Amino acid sequence: xxxxxxxxxVVPGWADRLRDPDERTLGALxxxxxxxxxxxxxxxxxxxxxxNSFFDMRLSGGRGTRFVGFENYLLVFADVDFWNAAGNxxxxxVITVPGALVLGLALAMLANLPFKRQWxxxxxxxxxxxLPLSFAGLIFAWFFHTDYGVFNDIVRRLGLGTxxxxxxxxxxxxxxxxxxxxxxxxxxxxxxxxxxLAGLQMIPKTLYEAAEVDGAxxxxxxxxxxxxxxxxxxxxALIFRTITALQTFDIPYTMTxxxxxxxxxxxxxxxxKTTIDYLDVGYGSTLAVCMFVLAMCVTAVYLKRVGNxx
Numbered sequence: 001x002x003x004x005x006x007x008x009x010v011v012p013g014w015a016d017r018l019r020d021p022d023e024r025t026l027g028a029l030x031x032x033x034x035x036x037x038x039x040x041x042x043x044x045x046x047x048x049x050x051x052n053s054f055f056d057m058r059l060s061g062g063r064g065t066r067f068v069g070f071e072n073y074l075l076v077f078a079d080v081d082f083w084n085a086a087g088n089x090x091x092x093x094v095i096t097v098p099g100a101l102v103l104g105l106a107l108a109m110l111a112n113l114p115f116k117r118q119w120x121x122x123x124x125x126x127x128x129x130x131l132p133l134s135f136a137g138l139i140f141a142w143f144f145h146t147d148y149g150v151f152n153d154i155v156r157r158l159g160l161g162t163x164x165x166x167x168x169x170x171x172x173x174x175x176x177x178x179x180x181x182x183x184x185x186x187x188x189x190x191x192x193x194x195x196x197l198a199g200l201q202m203i204p205k206t207l208y209e210a211a212e213v214d215g216a217x218x219x220x221x222x223x224x225x226x227x228x229x230x231x232x233x234x235x236x237a238l239i240f241r242t243i244t245a246l247q248t249f250d251i252p253y254t255m256t257x258x259x260x261x262x263x264x265x266x267x268x269x270x271x272x273k274t275t276i277d278y279l280d281v282g283y284g285s286t287l288a289v290c291m292f293v294l295a296m297c298v299t300a301v302y303l304k305r306v307g308n309x310x
Contacts, residue, residue, distance in 0.1 A: 104192025
């Protein structure tokens with residue numbers, strides 16, 4: 001057969017292939033650094049996390065490491081704290097992701113208006129996202145403070161609250177969760193707006209001009225042109241926002257420390273408490289694996305349904 005080396009032909013060795021690589025070898029060489037980096041910063045930590053979840057690794061009490069198999073996972077399913085934290089995490093995700101999308105879309109459309117000087121508007125759009133999460137949590141914790149908070153002052157001036165009795169926003173479970181969700185929506189809506197603003201700028205102006213010639217109203221242009229053309233950007237923004245919402249830690253931690261009681265404790269906070277405070281690395285790794293699997297499952301379903309709609 002043609003292309004098959006003859007009996008006396010010399011097959012090039014690996015050193016010769018490196019000196020004069022073909023397309024396949026060259027592609028492998030160019031991708032090798034990326035694969036090594038990916039293995040070091042992603043594959044190894046995740047593999048180590050899964051490996052630790054099969055051990056009883058408590059750094060307190062002088063006990064050694066003991067292999068327990070799936071015992072930690074059985075403990076998770078019977079753990080009331082896990083289900084409470086998982087429920088709080090899902091609730092925050094369900095509330096803040098659509099809220100950030102709606103507010104982010106409104107901000108993006110506002111920033112896309114033909115201002116003479118657009119950079120101050122877009123800079124103002126960037127500032128909430130650039131603010132550290134813990135700093136945003138501390139600011140809104142002061143806003144919702146019972147004695148000298150801004151929101152209680154506004155409620156008192158408008159006469160909406162009970163006379164002489166300030167509302168204890170962060171000391172009541174329902175109001176504490178509402179305050180946390182409002183803070184997260186304010187913080188993350190700018191991220192959604194930046195992604196959606198980039199998508200809005202990619203929509204050709206001729207589509208709107210043609211729609212105006214055909215007599216379409218602004219509302220019809222929004223639903224028939226803006227939303228369909230913006231759907232790829234919406235999908236990307238929602239995927240990133242959903243993943244980060246499932247990992248929520250900083251804002252609830254700085255605002256309520258998971259209280260009152262454990263009514264605002266998230267999965268990330270439970271993992272931090274188990275691993276750092278209780279020094280139970282094995283069970284903390286198991287909780288982290290459960291959060292990782294939850295994030296992957298939600299993202300997979302989300303990609304399938306929303307991606308098909310797009």
